[in-house]
Protein backbone atom coordinates (compact mmCIF):
# COMPACT_ATOMS: atom_id res chain seq x y z
CA UNK A 1 0.00 0.00 0.00
CA UNK A 2 2.55 2.49 -1.16
CA UNK A 3 -0.09 5.12 -1.69
CA UNK A 4 -0.23 5.84 1.97
CA UNK A 5 2.06 7.87 4.11
CA UNK A 6 2.32 7.14 7.77
CA UNK A 7 2.48 10.27 9.89
CA UNK A 8 4.87 10.01 12.82
CA UNK A 9 2.89 10.50 16.00
CA UNK A 10 5.49 12.89 17.39
CA UNK A 11 4.98 15.20 14.44
CA UNK A 12 1.27 15.31 14.93
CA UNK A 13 1.22 16.12 18.57
CA UNK A 14 4.13 18.48 18.31
CA UNK A 15 3.78 19.36 21.98
CA UNK A 16 3.49 23.03 21.30
CA UNK A 17 1.73 25.49 23.46
CA UNK A 18 1.44 28.86 21.86
CA UNK A 19 -0.70 31.75 22.80
CA UNK A 20 -3.90 31.99 20.80
CA UNK A 21 -3.47 35.56 19.66
CA UNK A 22 -6.87 36.90 18.83
CA UNK A 23 -7.28 37.47 15.11
CA UNK A 24 -10.01 40.00 15.76
CA UNK A 25 -9.05 43.54 14.74
CA UNK A 26 -12.60 44.75 14.41
CA UNK A 27 -13.31 47.40 17.09
CA UNK A 28 -16.50 45.52 17.88
CA UNK A 29 -14.31 42.86 19.44
CA UNK A 30 -11.78 45.23 20.97
CA UNK A 31 -12.59 44.05 24.48
CA UNK A 32 -11.19 40.68 23.51
CA UNK A 33 -7.80 41.85 22.42
CA UNK A 34 -5.97 41.61 25.71
CA UNK A 35 -4.88 38.13 26.63
CA UNK A 36 -6.22 35.11 24.85
CA UNK A 37 -5.31 31.82 26.49
CA UNK A 38 -3.49 29.08 24.69
CA UNK A 39 -5.36 26.56 22.63
CA UNK A 40 -3.60 23.67 24.24
CA UNK A 41 -3.32 20.30 22.69
CA UNK A 42 -4.17 17.21 24.61
CA UNK A 43 -0.96 15.27 24.65
CA UNK A 44 -2.59 11.93 25.28
CA UNK A 45 -0.30 9.16 24.17
CA UNK A 46 -3.07 6.78 23.13
CA UNK A 47 -1.45 5.95 19.87
CA UNK A 48 2.11 5.51 20.97
CA UNK A 49 1.40 2.80 23.51
CA UNK A 50 0.06 -0.62 22.57
CA UNK A 51 -3.49 -1.45 23.61
CA UNK A 52 -3.75 -3.82 26.61
CA UNK A 53 -5.33 -6.58 24.52
CA UNK A 54 -4.22 -6.20 20.89
CA UNK A 55 -7.11 -6.71 18.48
CA UNK A 56 -6.91 -9.54 15.94
CA UNK A 57 -5.45 -8.56 12.57
CA UNK A 58 -7.80 -6.69 10.35
CA UNK A 59 -7.62 -6.34 6.61
CA UNK A 60 -4.26 -5.38 5.17
CA UNK A 61 -5.52 -1.96 4.19
CA UNK A 62 -6.50 -1.25 7.75
CA UNK A 63 -2.98 -1.57 8.99
CA UNK A 64 -1.88 1.28 6.83
CA UNK A 65 -2.44 4.92 7.35
CA UNK A 66 -4.62 6.56 4.72
CA UNK A 67 -3.63 10.09 5.37
CA UNK A 68 -0.86 12.14 3.97
CA UNK A 69 0.61 15.23 5.47
CA UNK A 70 3.30 17.49 4.18
CA UNK A 71 3.73 20.06 6.92
CA UNK A 72 3.76 20.54 10.67
CA UNK A 73 0.36 20.17 12.26
CA UNK A 74 -1.24 23.40 13.49
CA UNK A 75 -4.55 24.03 15.27
CA UNK A 76 -7.39 25.51 13.26
CA UNK A 77 -8.06 29.22 13.58
CA UNK A 78 -11.49 29.04 15.21
CA UNK A 79 -12.33 32.56 14.07
CA UNK A 80 -11.63 31.49 10.51
CA UNK A 81 -13.82 28.37 10.74
CA UNK A 82 -16.71 30.68 11.58
CA UNK A 83 -15.91 33.21 8.88
CA UNK A 84 -14.59 35.76 11.37
CA UNK A 85 -10.82 35.79 11.03
CA UNK A 86 -9.47 39.26 10.27
CA UNK A 87 -5.78 38.37 10.39
CA UNK A 88 -5.46 36.54 7.11
CA UNK A 89 -2.80 39.04 6.04
CA UNK A 90 -0.66 38.54 9.16
CA UNK A 91 2.12 36.02 8.44
CA UNK A 92 2.74 35.25 12.12
CA UNK A 93 -0.94 34.45 12.63
CA UNK A 94 -0.96 32.25 9.54
CA UNK A 95 2.17 30.54 10.81
CA UNK A 96 0.50 29.72 14.14
CA UNK A 97 -2.95 28.68 12.97
CA UNK A 98 -4.24 26.49 10.19
CA UNK A 99 -6.68 28.19 7.82
CA UNK A 100 -7.19 25.20 5.55
CA UNK A 101 -9.63 22.73 7.05
CA UNK A 102 -8.96 20.15 4.31
CA UNK A 103 -5.33 19.74 5.36
CA UNK A 104 -6.06 17.04 7.94
CA UNK A 105 -8.44 15.23 5.60
CA UNK A 106 -6.32 14.56 2.55
CA UNK A 107 -6.49 11.03 1.24
CA UNK A 108 -4.02 9.80 -1.34
CA UNK A 109 -5.82 8.82 -4.48
CA UNK A 110 -4.83 5.46 -5.88
CA UNK A 111 -6.98 3.12 -3.82
CA UNK A 112 -10.04 5.32 -3.79
CA UNK A 113 -11.26 3.38 -6.85
CA UNK A 114 -11.43 0.26 -4.70
CA UNK A 115 -14.20 1.62 -2.57
CA UNK A 116 -17.76 0.71 -3.35
CA UNK A 117 -20.21 3.22 -4.78
CA UNK A 118 -22.36 4.97 -2.23
CA UNK A 119 -26.10 5.71 -2.10
CA UNK A 120 -25.49 9.42 -1.64
CA UNK A 121 -23.16 11.97 -3.23
CA UNK A 122 -22.14 13.62 0.03
CA UNK A 123 -21.68 12.77 3.68
CA UNK A 124 -22.19 15.35 6.41
CA UNK A 125 -20.12 14.52 9.46
CA UNK A 126 -21.59 16.18 12.54
CA UNK A 127 -20.41 16.06 16.15
CA UNK A 128 -22.18 18.34 18.62
CA UNK A 129 -20.77 19.55 21.91
CA UNK A 130 -22.75 20.55 24.98
CA UNK A 131 -24.61 18.66 27.67
CA UNK A 132 -27.35 21.01 28.90
CA UNK A 133 -27.62 22.97 25.65
CA UNK A 134 -25.64 22.74 22.41
CA UNK A 135 -22.43 24.80 22.60
CA UNK A 136 -20.81 23.89 19.29
CA UNK A 137 -22.22 22.85 15.92
CA UNK A 138 -19.59 21.55 13.46
CA UNK A 139 -20.41 19.87 10.16
CA UNK A 140 -17.96 18.63 7.53
CA UNK A 141 -19.15 18.05 3.96
CA UNK A 142 -17.32 15.10 2.42
CA UNK A 143 -17.57 14.06 -1.23
CA UNK A 144 -18.56 10.37 -1.20
CA UNK A 145 -16.67 9.69 -4.45
CA UNK A 146 -13.39 11.55 -4.07
CA UNK A 147 -13.51 11.43 -0.23
CA UNK A 148 -12.29 15.01 -0.18
CA UNK A 149 -13.59 17.75 2.06
CA UNK A 150 -15.90 19.96 0.01
CA UNK A 151 -16.70 22.52 2.71
CA UNK A 152 -17.45 22.83 6.40
CA UNK A 153 -19.86 24.68 8.64
CA UNK A 154 -18.74 25.56 12.15
CA UNK A 155 -20.42 27.70 14.79
CA UNK A 156 -20.13 28.07 18.52
CA UNK A 157 -23.63 28.18 19.99
CA UNK A 158 -24.83 30.39 22.83
CA UNK A 159 -27.37 28.72 25.13
CA UNK A 160 -30.72 30.49 25.37
CA UNK A 161 -32.14 29.22 28.64
CA UNK A 162 -29.06 28.96 30.87
CA UNK A 163 -28.15 31.94 33.06
CA UNK A 164 -25.14 34.00 31.99
CA UNK A 165 -23.34 32.96 35.14
CA UNK A 166 -23.95 29.27 34.46
CA UNK A 167 -22.80 29.68 30.84
CA UNK A 168 -19.59 31.45 31.88
CA UNK A 169 -18.79 28.78 34.43
CA UNK A 170 -19.54 26.01 32.02
CA UNK A 171 -17.52 27.51 29.17
CA UNK A 172 -14.58 28.15 31.46
CA UNK A 173 -14.60 24.51 32.48
CA UNK A 174 -15.16 23.01 29.06
CA UNK A 175 -13.40 25.29 26.59
CA UNK A 176 -11.13 27.13 29.05
CA UNK A 177 -9.36 23.86 29.63
CA UNK A 178 -8.25 23.76 26.00
CA UNK A 179 -7.75 27.51 25.69
CA UNK A 180 -10.65 28.31 23.38
CA UNK A 181 -13.09 29.94 25.81
CA UNK A 182 -12.25 33.43 24.52
CA UNK A 183 -13.05 32.60 20.92
CA UNK A 184 -16.25 30.92 22.13
CA UNK A 185 -17.33 34.13 23.89
CA UNK A 186 -16.34 36.23 20.88
CA UNK A 187 -18.31 34.21 18.38
CA UNK A 188 -21.13 32.12 19.92
CA UNK A 189 -24.61 32.74 18.51
CA UNK A 190 -28.06 31.44 19.50
CA UNK A 191 -29.05 28.06 18.06
CA UNK A 192 -31.93 29.56 16.09
CA UNK A 193 -29.56 31.84 14.19
CA UNK A 194 -27.06 29.05 13.69
CA UNK A 195 -29.81 26.92 12.14
CA UNK A 196 -30.76 29.70 9.72
CA UNK A 197 -27.14 29.99 8.63
CA UNK A 198 -26.82 26.23 8.39
CA UNK A 199 -29.88 26.00 6.14
CA UNK A 200 -28.47 28.72 3.90
CA UNK A 201 -25.23 26.72 3.75
CA UNK A 202 -27.11 23.50 2.85
CA UNK A 203 -28.99 25.36 0.10
CA UNK A 204 -25.80 26.91 -1.21
CA UNK A 205 -24.47 23.38 -1.73
CA UNK A 206 -27.74 22.28 -3.37
CA UNK A 207 -28.37 19.75 -0.64
CA UNK A 208 -31.68 21.07 0.63
CA UNK A 209 -34.45 23.50 -0.35
CA UNK A 210 -36.31 25.26 2.41
CA UNK A 211 -39.36 25.73 0.17
CA UNK A 212 -39.67 22.00 -0.39
CA UNK A 213 -38.98 21.25 3.25
CA UNK A 214 -37.97 17.69 2.46
CA UNK A 215 -35.35 15.31 3.78
CA UNK A 216 -31.87 15.33 2.32
CA UNK A 217 -31.71 13.41 -0.93
CA UNK A 218 -28.11 13.67 -2.11
CA UNK A 219 -26.48 13.63 1.33
CA UNK A 220 -26.69 11.89 4.69
CA UNK A 221 -25.55 12.85 8.15
CA UNK A 222 -22.82 10.75 9.73
CA UNK A 223 -22.59 10.68 13.51
CA UNK A 224 -20.59 8.83 16.13
CA UNK A 225 -23.47 7.37 18.15
CA UNK A 226 -27.17 8.24 18.07
CA UNK A 227 -27.07 10.98 20.71
CA UNK A 228 -26.50 13.94 18.36
CA UNK A 229 -29.54 13.57 16.12
CA UNK A 230 -31.75 11.28 18.21
CA UNK A 231 -31.51 13.20 21.48
CA UNK A 232 -29.69 16.49 21.42
CA UNK A 233 -31.00 18.24 18.30
CA UNK A 234 -34.70 17.60 19.17
CA UNK A 235 -34.05 18.75 22.76
CA UNK A 236 -32.35 21.93 21.61
CA UNK A 237 -35.06 22.65 19.05
CA UNK A 238 -37.61 22.47 21.83
CA UNK A 239 -35.57 24.73 24.12
CA UNK A 240 -35.03 27.21 21.27
CA UNK A 241 -38.71 27.08 20.24
CA UNK A 242 -38.16 25.81 16.71
CA UNK A 243 -39.60 22.88 14.81
CA UNK A 244 -37.31 19.91 14.29
CA UNK A 245 -36.04 20.42 10.72
CA UNK A 246 -36.90 17.60 8.29
CA UNK A 247 -33.26 17.02 7.31
CA UNK A 248 -32.52 15.71 10.81
CA UNK A 249 -34.91 12.76 10.40
CA UNK A 250 -32.32 10.11 9.54
CA UNK A 251 -28.64 9.50 9.97
CA UNK A 252 -25.76 7.05 9.72
CA UNK A 253 -24.33 6.00 13.05
CA UNK A 254 -20.75 5.24 12.08
CA UNK A 255 -20.32 2.88 15.05
CA UNK A 256 -23.09 0.61 13.75
CA UNK A 257 -21.63 0.56 10.23
CA UNK A 258 -18.21 -0.11 11.76
CA UNK A 259 -19.54 -3.05 13.78
CA UNK A 260 -21.24 -4.60 10.75
CA UNK A 261 -18.42 -3.92 8.30
CA UNK A 262 -15.40 -4.98 10.34
CA UNK A 263 -17.29 -7.43 12.53
CA UNK A 264 -15.85 -5.91 15.65
CA UNK A 265 -17.13 -3.50 18.19
CA UNK A 266 -15.81 -0.02 18.84
CA UNK A 267 -17.69 1.88 21.50
CA UNK A 268 -16.55 5.33 20.51
CA UNK A 269 -14.49 7.58 18.30
CA UNK A 270 -11.33 6.97 20.26
CA UNK A 271 -11.65 3.19 20.06
CA UNK A 272 -12.38 3.24 16.32
CA UNK A 273 -9.28 5.39 15.82
CA UNK A 274 -7.20 3.18 18.02
CA UNK A 275 -8.29 0.00 16.26
CA UNK A 276 -7.63 1.54 12.86
CA UNK A 277 -4.36 3.10 14.03
CA UNK A 278 -5.45 6.58 13.05
CA UNK A 279 -3.68 9.19 15.18
CA UNK A 280 -5.85 11.68 17.03
CA UNK A 281 -5.56 15.21 15.69
CA UNK A 282 -6.27 18.27 17.79
CA UNK A 283 -8.32 18.34 20.98
CA UNK A 284 -10.73 15.62 21.90
CA UNK A 285 -14.10 17.26 22.77
CA UNK A 286 -13.47 20.31 20.65
CA UNK A 287 -16.31 19.65 18.21
CA UNK A 288 -14.52 20.76 15.04
CA UNK A 289 -11.53 18.53 15.84
CA UNK A 290 -13.72 15.57 16.84
CA UNK A 291 -15.65 15.96 13.57
CA UNK A 292 -12.40 15.86 11.64
CA UNK A 293 -11.27 12.77 13.50
CA UNK A 294 -14.62 11.08 12.85
CA UNK A 295 -14.31 12.10 9.18
CA UNK A 296 -10.88 10.44 9.11
CA UNK A 297 -12.42 7.21 10.41
CA UNK A 298 -15.16 7.58 7.77
CA UNK A 299 -12.60 8.12 4.99
CA UNK A 300 -10.70 5.04 6.08
CA UNK A 301 -13.84 2.92 6.17
CA UNK A 302 -14.75 4.10 2.67
CA UNK A 303 -11.26 3.28 1.40
CA UNK A 304 -11.63 -0.16 2.98
CA UNK A 305 -14.87 -0.66 1.03
CA UNK A 306 -17.64 0.06 3.55
CA UNK A 307 -21.08 1.07 2.31
CA UNK A 308 -22.57 3.96 4.27
CA UNK A 309 -26.22 3.17 4.90
CA UNK A 310 -28.77 4.99 7.03
CA UNK A 311 -28.87 3.27 10.42
CA UNK A 312 -31.66 5.23 12.14
CA UNK A 313 -34.87 6.94 10.99
CA UNK A 314 -37.34 9.12 12.85
CA UNK A 315 -41.02 8.60 12.06
CA UNK A 316 -42.39 12.08 11.23
CA UNK A 317 -45.74 11.22 12.78
CA UNK A 318 -44.87 9.49 16.02
CA UNK A 319 -41.32 10.90 16.33
CA UNK A 320 -40.26 7.39 17.26
CA UNK A 321 -36.78 6.43 16.07
CA UNK A 322 -36.44 3.18 14.19
CA UNK A 323 -33.04 1.48 14.05
CA UNK A 324 -32.36 -0.22 10.77
CA UNK A 325 -29.43 -2.46 11.64
CA UNK A 326 -30.13 -5.63 13.57
CA UNK A 327 -26.57 -5.85 14.78
CA UNK A 328 -25.80 -2.60 16.53
CA UNK A 329 -23.92 -1.06 19.41
CA UNK A 330 -26.08 -1.00 22.52
CA UNK A 331 -25.27 1.52 25.19
CA UNK A 332 -26.33 0.59 28.67
CA UNK A 333 -25.11 3.94 30.01
CA UNK A 334 -25.42 7.46 28.66
CA UNK A 335 -21.91 7.29 27.33
CA UNK A 336 -21.82 8.18 23.68
CA UNK A 337 -18.22 8.04 22.64
Ligand SMILES: [Zn+2]
Nearest residue numbers: 023077080085
Ligand atom coordinates in the same frame (compact mmCIF):
# COMPACT_ATOMS: atom_id res chain seq x y z
ZN1 LIG B 1 -7.20 33.30 11.58
